[in-house]
Amino acid sequence: xxxxxxxxxxxxxxxQGIEIEAVKSRLKSxxxxxxxxxxxxxxxxxxxFAQLGAARNARERLEDAAAVHRFTGAxxxxxxxxxxDKTDDWLGLKQYAAEIGIGIGAINPNVFQGQEYKFGxxxxxxxxxxxxxxxxxxxxxxxxxxxxxxxxSLWFADGxxxxxxxxxxxxxxxMYECLREVYDALDxxxxxxxxxKFFEPAFYHTDLADWGNAYVMAAKLGNKAQVLIDLGHHAQxxxxxxxxxxxIDEGKLGGFHFNCRKFxxxxxxxxxxxxxxxxxxxxxxxxxxxxxxxxxxxxxxxDQSHNLKPKVExxxxxxxxxxxxxxxxxxxxxxxxxxxxxxxxxxxxxxxLQRAYxxxxxxxxxxxxxxxxRDPDPLTAYxxxxxxxxxxxxxxxxxxxxxx
Ligand code: PSV
Ligand code: MN
Numbered sequence: 484x485x486x487x488x489x490x491x492x493x494x495x496x497x498x499q500g501i502e503i504e505a506v507k508s509r510l511k512s513x514x515x516x517x518x519x520x521x522x523x524x525x526x527x528x529x530x531x532f533a534q535l536g537a538a539r540n541a542r543e544r545l546e547d548a549a550a551v552h553r554f555t556g557a558x559x560x561x562x563x564x565x566x567x568d569k570t571d572d573w574l575g576l577k578q579y580a581a582e583i584g585i586g587i588g589a590i591n592p593n594v595f596q597g598q599e600y601k602f603g604x605x606x607x608x609x610x611x612x613x614x615x616x617x618x619x620x621x622x623x624x625x626x627x628x629x630x631x632x633x634x635x636s637l638w639f640a641d642g643x644x645x646x647x648x649x650x651x652x653x654x655x656x657x658m659y660e661c662l663r664e665v666y667d668a669l670d671x672x673x674x675x676x677x678x679x680k681f682f683e684p685a686f687y688h689t690d691l692a693d694w695g696n697a698y699v700m701a702a703k704l705g706n707k708a709q710v711l712i713d714l715g716h717h718a719q720x721x722x723x724x725x726x727x728x729x730x731i732d733e734g735k736l737g738g739f740h741f742n743c744r745k746f747x748x749x750x751x752x753x754x755x756x757x758x759x760x761x762x763x764x765x766x767x768x769x770x771x772x773x774x775x776x777x778x779x780x781x782x783x784x785x786d787q788s789h790n791l792k793p794k795v796e797x798x799x800x801x802x803x804x805x806x807x808x809x810x811x812x813x814x815x816x817x818x819x820x821x822x823x824x825x826x827x828x829x830x831x832x833x834x835x836l837q838r839a840y841x842x843x844x845x846x847x848x849x850x851x852x853x854x855x856x857r858d859p860d861p862l863t864a865y866x867x868x869x870x871x872x873x874x875x876x877x878x879x880x881x882x883x884x885x886x887x
Pocket of ligand 1: 678680713786
């Protein structure tokens with residue numbers, strides 16, 4: 484079935500020298516992982532607002548992730564957080580995931596919520612707490628062997644609130660020792676991703692404050708360790724696309740947590756407040772992907788826990804925003820951009836990016852979804868499906884296992 488809007492767009496893009504079939508095939512292979520913790524009740528430190536139909540346990544969270552994948556075709560895996568998703572039957576959970584059409588992705592240890600972690604985990608002055616944290620991460624490595632997960636995704640709440648509270652250099656060495664032990668337990672083909680955050684819950688200093696800190700740890704550990712960029716973990720003015728390019732060039736960009744940084748944690752919808760920034764990030768990612776000399780293995784994950792928007796809808800919206808940013812990045816005229824950069828034509832370089840960014844690619848994305856046997860408008864299709872009504876009726880009462 485031909486779609487006149489798509490035909491017109493395809494014709495225009497082809498005139499610009501863009502190979503439309505190649506762009507479509509990249510879009511079809513785009514994979515985004517959603518977080519299990521995004522489907523349960525969550526909130527801010529001021530309070531939690533319960534939502535109708537919010538997932539109460541790991542199985543329900545898998546079901547929601549599977550729904551997001553059914554409608555988008557681009558979110559085939561879900562990241563788990565341990566112990567929020569803990570079960571005594573990992574094999575059973577894995578089988579259930581397969582039955583409902585979702586895979587288990589990154590495993591996220593939680594070494595920040597237990598009472599014992601009040602003064603941190605792997606940088607804690609108390610060796611017995613550091614031991615506890617390492618043991619929990621090793622337990623997660625064991626879980627990965629059952630679920631078949633290839634990513635251990637690490638974030639630490641370690642830091643101090645007051646000058647003099649901690650010995651920075653000792654903490655740095657403890658961190659490395661602990662990470663080393665976990666790293667050495669990783670199987671072949673498994674990677675450790677190290678996330679950084681310059682604030683919260685500690686505000687005087689955090690032990691992995693920025694990409695440089697995470698990079699140093701990853702570099703010392705070895706090839707299986709890489710840096711994870713969470714968009715929310717930067718100061719407002721940070722140029723994230725530059726960090727992306729730099730880490731890719733060093734072979735140390737392992738993954739993303741997509742969200743929006745205009746929040747005191749990291750939970751706003753990716754690509755809604757600053758879509759141009761997301762496009763510029765994807766422009767770097769696409770540049771690396773299209774360069775035969777550059778090797779990348781980047782895990783694209785969302786890290787958002789919506790407490791205002793309906794959760795499954797917000798996840799579908801986020802996946803669509805990521806598809807849109809990627810599509811625009813794929814149509815950048817890279818040859819012309821390179822020429823403009825090499826000749827110092829700043830205005831031309833900027834206009835090349837602007838042209839791609841301002842092109843409405845929704846007919847292309849709709850066409851891609853149709854060719855993938857999905858509805859061209861995932862959000863509307865989801866709303867019409869009755870899924871939300873079903874979970875709202877079914878998920879009443881019971882105890883919620885997880886963040887809140
Ligand atoms: C911390 O802010 C973080 O970004 C880490 O990735 C956690 O694992 C996640 O949020 C959920 O709390
Ligand atoms: Mn994160």
